[in-house]
Every structure is written in structure tokens, then in C-alpha cells.
Amino acid sequence: MNGSEIMLDAVNGIAPDLVDEAAGYRFKRNGTNALAWAAAACLMLGVGAAMAAALLNGAETPGNETAQGIDTAKKTEQILPQPTEEQKVMYNSSDEFISGSVLNKGDLIISEALRKAMAEETDTNCLFAVKILASACEKSEAYIENMxxxxxxxxxxxxxxxxxxxxxxxxxxxxxxxxxxxxxxxxxxxxxxxxxxxxxxxxxxxxxxxxxxxxxxxxxxxENLTGLREYLEVCRAEELARLIGLGYPIETNEFGQWCSKLTADQINAFPADPGWGYKILWASDGEGFV
Amino acid sequence: MTDEEILALFNTRDERAILETEAKYGALLRRIARNVLKNDGDAEEAVSDALLALWQSIPPEKPESLRAYAAGAVKRRALSLCRKKMALKRASSRLELTDELDECIPARADAESGLEAAELSAAITAWLRTLDKEDRVLFVRRYWYGDPVKELARETGSAPQRLAKRLFRLRSGLKKHLEKEGYSI
Incomplete structure (x- = not known):
């Protein structure tokens, strides 16, 4: 056997626990880099900036909320109307997933499961515990194009x-x-x-x-999309403040997601900014909604 | 069914042991065999032979991990099949892996200090244990399981070129480790 054959056989003879470890292991996906590569690929091709922007900002990223945003939400929460004791609140830890939620400018998507529950509910005062995905599509597109x-x-x-x-x-x-x-x-x-x-x-x-x-x-x-994430955090904080100002009691959970308890009317009349994309879906307890 | 339950079937010579092993680990075993042999028919043969080998060896063998034991059996069988076929035509996957591993071969410091594969395996195992878990798994998935770079890139969320560079750094690290420890082939 030559040297490389010996090396291959030697690798085949490594300790079984390492073989076992590798079989059952799931890599931590390099989210930032994956998104960066997706964005870079779009940029290099000169097309799909909108898609890149949606990828970068469409799916919620834990912890991507600014301190300023959280503070604004918490402060405003104290003066916003809170659910009365009589008001029914519906929770649903459904199996809705946010992954793959690529939002485009102008989107205002209400998930099927939530839409169905809203249609079935006869109490118009009923609150639905939801999370809101929001993507600053237009602003991220502009930033990416500029860069x-x-x-x-x-x-x-x-x-x-x-x-x-x-x-x-x-x-x-x-x-x-x-x-x-x-x-x-x-x-x-x-x-x-x-x-x-x-x-x-x-x-x-x-x-x-x-x-x-x-x-x-x-x-x-x-690699780092230098500046973009920080810029989008500011945009999100501004948008959060705008929505709260319009009477939408949105809180930020520990994962940086926007959560709220809204009536069907509030959901249906959601005051979307045309430069953004939104998706409203059930919040689940597992994601930290309280 | 748990591994313990399957091993109990082997130990009581219950033939359901083979069926249960195949049901639980068949997909993994086929992947390993296909990565080596690049041929579904040959991979099936290797998996069948490996399951038979498990039946023949347990007992008296008492594997700590049925998954690792079965994976090892199918890998050995696939390589054995591959070697036979290489007499006619060298299998591209094995050629590709040996090409990459060429870079890990330490410089020959002493022509007479050749190593046995088992000794080298122990040295590589020791080196792997010094790596962080992600790198260790990556190395094992590429060079033990023979998983394609593209597949690993997809799983790790990296670009293939970046992953290839990461693997290159790992191979360089292994080479340095072996040289530092005084090994030569």
C-alpha cells in the first residue's frame, strides 16, 4: 500500500465513538454566512437584490432587535391599552414555522391557521396571540444596491x-x-x-x-454584511415605534421577535408600510411569547 | 426500537435483529456504501453483507454503539468491494479521498520508521479529539463517511469553496500534528 492508501485506512480505523458522534451530529448552520452568500450571489449576478434583501431581513433573527427598540416597546407598553380581564385571549402553539418566510415588499400575509381561527371566532373582542415577521425590503434593497x-x-x-x-x-x-x-x-x-x-x-x-x-x-x-444589520436594526426599531404609536401593543420577546395580542379587526386592518413585507402568524409558547 | 433492544434480539439469535437494524440504520448504511462505491447495486450488496457480518459477529461481540459498529461493518465491506473493483477500474470516490489525504502524509523523516495503519489511526483519533466538535465531525463526515463537499457545504450553510478551504486547513493541521509527533509514513 502506498502512503495515501495507508492514510485512508488509518482514517477508517479511528475510534468508533467519533464515527458515532459524526453520524448523529447536526451542524449549526452558519446563518449569517449563508445569508451573506445568498445575498452576495444575487449581488454578483446583478439581479435579485429584492430576494437578497428579503432573505436578510424576512426571517426573524434572534436577538436582532436593538436596545432602543426594546426600550421603546417596553416603555410604550405601559401606556397602551392592555387586555381586560373579560377579554378572551386565544393561543395556539400550532406547527407553523417561520423558516422559508421570505417576504417581499408590499406583502401582508396572514397565515392560513390564523385566518381560519379568526373566521371561526364569533367574539369580536377576542385577542389572538400572534407574532409579526417584518422585513424592511425597500430599505435593505437600497442599502445593498448602494453598497x-x-x-x-x-x-x-x-x-x-x-x-x-x-x-x-x-x-x-x-x-x-x-x-x-x-x-x-x-x-x-x-x-x-x-x-x-x-x-x-x-x-x-x-x-x-x-x-x-x-x-x-x-x-x-x-462575510459580515458590514453595516447592513445595524442599519436594519435601526429601521426595525423605527417601524416598531410607528406600529406601537398606531395602537398596536407589540412586545419583543427574548428572541427579538415581535409578539402581540390583537383582535381580528386589528389584524385585518394592519397598517402596513408599503416598503415593507409582513407576515402575521400564531405565536407559540416555545418561542418565548408570554 | 432502541439499540439495546436490537442487540438483545441479536443475542437471542432472533432474526428480527437484522430487519430492525436495517429499518433503523439502513439509510445511513446505504449512504456510507454509496459514498464509497458510487453505485446503488454495489451499495446494496455491501449493506446486505454488512448486516450478515453483524449477525455472525454479535454475539460474541458486544458493541457499545450499534450505529458505529454497523457503520464500520458496511464501510469495511464497501472498501473491500471497492478494492476488488479497482483492479479493473479505480473507483473515483476512493481516488478523490486518497488524493485529498495525500496532503496529510507527513514528510518522510526516517525511511525506516514506517507506521502501521492502526498506530496511525490512534494518532489521528488523538488529533481529532483536540479539535472543536464541528471541525471533528466535518473531518469524519468527509474522510470516514466520504460525504461530498457539496452536501457538507449545504448542511453547514457554507459556500463549497469555503468548505473546501476549511477541509484543506484541517488536512494541513493533521499533517503538522503528525509531523510534530514524529510520525512518518
């Missing part, structure tokens, strides 16, 4: 891309690179890495340094 323009429209980057587009079709992958491609790395990514090396070695130090600087900024943007 996109700033980074990808830089003259140095545009020069690099023009030259890359001419060079890429002529490039033949090496054997090692072909293996990488077979493992799922895209040809464009592989070729771009190669071209960057060539480009930096051929251009002036100043241009090479500028490209490196831009790359670092782009990586940071893709």
Missing part, C-alpha cells in the same frame, strides 16, 4: 473585471484546478483566483494594492 455600486463600480475593480472577462475563456484549468472544480468549486472562482495573481504581478504596485483593498472590503461585505 454594491460603491464596491463593484470602483474603476480599478471594473478594469480588473473587464480584463478578466476577456482572459477567462482562454484559460485552461490545471489538473489540480480541475479536481477542485469536480469538488464543487466553480470554474469562474478558480480562474479568478489565478487571474488575480497574474494581474497583480503585471500591474503597478498602486493598482495591485487598490485591488487588494477592494477585495478585503468585498470579503468583509460578503
Amino acid at each position: 454594491n455600486d460603491r464596491l463593484f463600480s470602483d474603476p480599478v475593480y471594473m478594469q480588473f473585471m473587464r480584463e478578466f472577462e476577456q482572459w477567462e475563456p482562454t484559460y485552461e484549468l490545471t489538473e489540480t484546478e480541475r479536481r477542485l472544480e469536480e469538488k464543487g468549486v466553480s470554474r469562474v472562482d478558480i480562474a479568478m483566483d489565478r487571474f488575480k495573481e497574474i494581474w497583480k504581478s503585471e500591474k503597478s504596485e498602486e493598482l495591485a494594492a487598490r485591488l487588494e483593498e477592494l477585495e478585503a472590503q468585498m470579503d468583509d461585505w460578503r
Whole structure:
């Protein structure tokens, strides 16, 4: 057996408890990065900014509420009308899931289960314990586009891309690179890495340094969406304050989700901002609704 | 049915043990076999052989984890089948994994200090125990289970390129560890 065969056999002989551990393990999905990659993919293609924005802000992210927002909600809660003792409150820990709830600008979705319960309830004063997903679609789109323009429209980057587009079709992958491609790395990514090396070695130090600087900024943007999350937190705090101001007693639970007890009339007349997307569905105790 | 209950069936020579093992772990065993053999028919053969091997070995064997024991049995059977077939045509999955693991082979410091696979297994196990759980599972899923990079990328929520880099760093780490510990192949 050669060295690599020995290595493979050696890996096959690792302790059984490690094999067992791996079989039953569920990875913690890298949510931020997954969203960032989804957004970056949309941005790089120059399409789907709305989708990226919805992805970034549509699904609730635990803890993405600002202290300011929470404070506003808590303070306002004290002056908002609270349910009277006679008022019936309906809870329903139904199996509704928020995952996959990608909201688009202008959406105001009331979940089927909630809609059905509202239709069946004859007491018009009855309160429904709900959670509200809200996505600042228009604002996040604008932010992403602005960032996109700033980074990808830089003259140095545009020069690099023009030259890359001419060079890429002529490039033949090496054997090692072909293996990488077979493992799922895209040809464009592989070729771009190669071209960057060539480009930096051929251009002036100043241009090479500028490209490196831009790359670092782009990586940071893709990885961390620098600034976007903070910006959206401010938007959400403002929107929360607006809704509370309109008489919607919304609280923020420990997961940063918006929860409320609303009548069917309030739900049906929800004062949506046209630049946002919303989904109203049952809140469940498991998500911290009290 | 719990593992204990299934093991009790094996111990009392009740043939339902095989059916229950297949019902509980069949999907996992087929995945492992397919990852090695890249062929459904061969994978089925490996799973059947592995279940038979379990029947023949329990008792006297008393596995602590039926899942790990069954997984090990099917992996060995799949590799054995793969080796036979490689005489005619090298299986691409095994080739791919050995290519990647080439990078972990420590530099030959002493031509006479070759290692047995079992000794190397112990060294790799020790190294894996030093990693955080996510990295350890990732390494085992890729190089023990043979799961594709794309699948692992999907499960971890990473881009495939990023995951490939993470695996590269792990392989480099293993190589450094083996060299530091004075191993050579």
C-alpha cells in the first residue's frame, strides 16, 4: 500500500465513538454566512437584490432587535391599552414555522391557521396571540444596491473585471484546478483566483494594492454584511415605534421577535408600510411569547 | 426500537435483529456504501453483507454503539468491494479521498520508521479529539463517511469553496500534528 492508501485506512480505523458522534451530529448552520452568500450571489449576478434583501431581513433573527427598540416597546407598553380581564385571549402553539418566510415588499400575509381561527371566532373582542415577521425590503434593497455600486463600480475593480472577462475563456484549468472544480468549486472562482495573481504581478504596485483593498472590503461585505444589520436594526426599531404609536401593543420577546395580542379587526386592518413585507402568524409558547 | 433492544434480539439469535437494524440504520448504511462505491447495486450488496457480518459477529461481540459498529461493518465491506473493483477500474470516490489525504502524509523523516495503519489511526483519533466538535465531525463526515463537499457545504450553510478551504486547513493541521509527533509514513 502506498502512503495515501495507508492514510485512508488509518482514517477508517479511528475510534468508533467519533464515527458515532459524526453520524448523529447536526451542524449549526452558519446563518449569517449563508445569508451573506445568498445575498452576495444575487449581488454578483446583478439581479435579485429584492430576494437578497428579503432573505436578510424576512426571517426573524434572534436577538436582532436593538436596545432602543426594546426600550421603546417596553416603555410604550405601559401606556397602551392592555387586555381586560373579560377579554378572551386565544393561543395556539400550532406547527407553523417561520423558516422559508421570505417576504417581499408590499406583502401582508396572514397565515392560513390564523385566518381560519379568526373566521371561526364569533367574539369580536377576542385577542389572538400572534407574532409579526417584518422585513424592511425597500430599505435593505437600497442599502445593498448602494453598497454594491460603491464596491463593484470602483474603476480599478471594473478594469480588473473587464480584463478578466476577456482572459477567462482562454484559460485552461490545471489538473489540480480541475479536481477542485469536480469538488464543487466553480470554474469562474478558480480562474479568478489565478487571474488575480497574474494581474497583480503585471500591474503597478498602486493598482495591485487598490485591488487588494477592494477585495478585503468585498470579503468583509460578503462575510459580515458590514453595516447592513445595524442599519436594519435601526429601521426595525423605527417601524416598531410607528406600529406601537398606531395602537398596536407589540412586545419583543427574548428572541427579538415581535409578539402581540390583537383582535381580528386589528389584524385585518394592519397598517402596513408599503416598503415593507409582513407576515402575521400564531405565536407559540416555545418561542418565548408570554 | 432502541439499540439495546436490537442487540438483545441479536443475542437471542432472533432474526428480527437484522430487519430492525436495517429499518433503523439502513439509510445511513446505504449512504456510507454509496459514498464509497458510487453505485446503488454495489451499495446494496455491501449493506446486505454488512448486516450478515453483524449477525455472525454479535454475539460474541458486544458493541457499545450499534450505529458505529454497523457503520464500520458496511464501510469495511464497501472498501473491500471497492478494492476488488479497482483492479479493473479505480473507483473515483476512493481516488478523490486518497488524493485529498495525500496532503496529510507527513514528510518522510526516517525511511525506516514506517507506521502501521492502526498506530496511525490512534494518532489521528488523538488529533481529532483536540479539535472543536464541528471541525471533528466535518473531518469524519468527509474522510470516514466520504460525504461530498457539496452536501457538507449545504448542511453547514457554507459556500463549497469555503468548505473546501476549511477541509484543506484541517488536512494541513493533521499533517503538522503528525509531523510534530514524529510520525512518518
